[in-house]
Amino acid sequence: MERTPEIFEKIEKYLTNQLSPEELALFENEMANDTVLQKEVATHKAIHGTLSDQETLEVKEKLIKVSEEVKKEESSFTRTLFSSPIRIAATIIVVLGVGTLLWNTIDTTDELRNLYAAHYVPFPAEDITRGEPNPALQSIMNNYNKGAYGKVVKALEKDTNLVGQKELGVYLGTSYLNTNQEQSAIAQFENILNTSKYYEASRWYLSLAYLKLKNTTKTTEILEEIIEYKGVYKDNAVRLLNALTE
Amino acid sequence: MSNIDDQKIIEGIVAGDEAVFKAFYKKNRKYIRQYILKNSGNEDDVEDVFQDAVVFIYQKLKAGSLELRSPLSTYFYGVSKNIWRNRLRKNRKLVVTEEIPEDTAIVEASILEEIEDREREHVYRKHFVNLSDTCREVLQLLFLGKSMKEIAEITGYAEGYTRKKKFECKKHLIEMIEQDPIYQELKITSEKK
Numbered sequence: 001m002e003r004t005p006e007i008f009e010k011i012e013k014y015l016t017n018q019l020s021p022e023e024l025a026l027f028e029n030e031m032a033n034d035t036v037l038q039k040e041v042a043t044h045k046a047i048h049g050t051l052s053d054q055e056t057l058e059v060k061e062k063l064i065k066v067s068e069e070v071k072k073e074e075s076s077f078t079r080t081l082f083s084s085p086i087r088i089a090a091t092i093i094v095v096l097g098v099g100t101l102l103w104n105t106i107d108t109t110d111e112l113r114n115l116y117a118a119h120y121v122p123f124p125a126e127d128i129t130r131g132e133p134n135p136a137l138q139s140i141m142n143n144y145n146k147g148a149y150g151k152v153v154k155a156l157e158k159d160t161n162l163v164g165q166k167e168l169g170v171y172l173g174t175s176y177l178n179t180n181q182e183q184s185a186i187a188q189f190e191n192i193l194n195t196s197k198y199y200e201a202s203r204w205y206l207s208l209a210y211l212k213l214k215n216t217t218k219t220t221e222i223l224e225e226i227i228e229y230k231g232v233y234k235d236n237a238v239r240l241l242n243a244l245t246e
Numbered sequence: 247m248s249n250i251d252d253q254k255i256i257e258g259i260v261a262g263d264e265a266v267f268k269a270f271y272k273k274n275r276k277y278i279r280q281y282i283l284k285n286s287g288n289e290d291d292v293e294d295v296f297q298d299a300v301v302f303i304y305q306k307l308k309a310g311s312l313e314l315r316s317p318l319s320t321y322f323y324g325v326s327k328n329i330w331r332n333r334l335r336k337n338r339k340l341v342v343t344e345e346i347p348e349d350t351a352i353v354e355a356s357i358l359e360e361i362e363d364r365e366r367e368h369v370y371r372k373h374f375v376n377l378s379d380t381c382r383e384v385l386q387l388l389f390l391g392k393s394m395k396e397i398a399e400i401t402g403y404a405e406g407y408t409r410k411k412k413f414e415c416k417k418h419l420i421e422m423i424e425q426d427p428i429y430q431e432l433k434i435t436s437e438k439k
Contacts, residue, residue, distance in 0.1 A: 003420070008412075008413050012388070016391055043420060043423075046370070047370055047389075047419070050366075050367045051374055051385070051389045052391070054390070056301060056371070057371060057374065058262060059262055059267075059300070059304050060301055060371050060375060062264050062267055063267055063271070063297040063300055065264070066264060066267045066268045066271050067271060067293055067296075067297075069268065070271055070272060070275075110273075114319060117277070117317060117319045117323050118281065118323050120320065147315040147316075178315075178316070239280075
């Protein structure tokens with residue numbers, strides 16, 4: 001179907017209920033026999049629907065503007081910084097001489113917190129309740145899936161046998177992590193034996209627990225161990241380690 | 247980040263506060279960038295995903311359907327990762343990529359569905375904002391339901407010119423949308439359903 005001004009006008013009138021009853025009947029009949037026209041109308045309708053939301057469009061436009069501004073600021077900062085030999089020398093002195101001071105002055109807390117947020121994803125709730133008649137376990141896993149970590153902690157702390165039998169330690173540990181009980185999370189992850197199928201996952205979350213506590217030495221140590229282990233968390237560990245040392 | 251900080255950012259996002267967008271961009275873009283570049287993306291992808299994730303959160307906040315169970319930045323990273331993962335999966339024929347890390351497969355089903363639903367809208371907006379100022383002005387009024395006569399009056403263009411411009415701009419917009427690989431993939435997916 002060739003797109004013409006006439007077809008567009010007709011579609012627009014149809015979408016805004018501006019066709020006369022006769023024109024409407026004719027147009028609907030035409031559509032009923034023409035799937036290409038049906039699709040064209042659907043496309044116009046969807047575009048009109050989305051783009052009539054001006055507020056969202058404005059948000060998108062502001063984000064583009066912000067991105068351009070920040071890039072401009074960054075490039076002008078770089079230009080200013082490296083525009084003369086004296087400045088280069090000054091930069092070197094700053095970097096070498098007071099690097100440590102800078103590191104301590106910059107809000108590393110936020111940096112580490114953001115690193116944690118960027119790398120943490122919830123441990124997947126496997127379908128461990130399949131064929132499982134235990135309603136308590138089902139309720140725990142439902143809460144875990146809903147992100148109701150406080151309830152998970154409460155239930156699993158009450159039923160320690162269940163944690164052992166069903167290997168729920170990693171779920172308890174990540175629930176501790178999500179309720180800001182990092183020390184309990186660490187103890188929980190450390191409890192998971194290297195014979196468990198969740199061992200590698202538990203080491204990964206252990207490294208994140210230390211990261212949350214800003215203990216980068218322990219985080220690094222565990223990440224190196226995970227990399228050595230060469231399992232499914234190796235790539236994650238490499239990425240986080242690189243980010244920490246960048 | 248404290249709840250109070252999050253609350254301020256949320257209020258700023260809902261109000262469309264540019265200063266808040268800027269601070270949020272400066273603080274969070276690097277983490278998204280790191281993730282996307284390491285997973286077959288480029289700088290343009292980083293910008294697209296960042297903007298689309300903020301728009302996604304904005305729309306959820308406006309609709310009152312955002313229930314934060316984690317800090318806003320964590321939620322934002324989750325949304326961004328899922329948007330990117332979804333796009334990589336859709337474009338797997340076009341993007342030569344290494345295996346995506348295992349943990350990114352973990353997604354909240356409800357969020358993923360919403361992300362999928364919004365993909366088409368992101369494509370529309372992405373190409374709309376790339377149109378010329380004239381095209382945007384004319385089409386924006388059209389989408390608001392204004393007649394050609396009203397658009398001509400508001401813009402000061404002659405009615406004949408407005409009509410011609412409206413057709414050309416809209417045709418161009420639809421063509422750009424249809425050429426977008428994400429849109430093509432969405433079309434295939436919806437036709438299969």
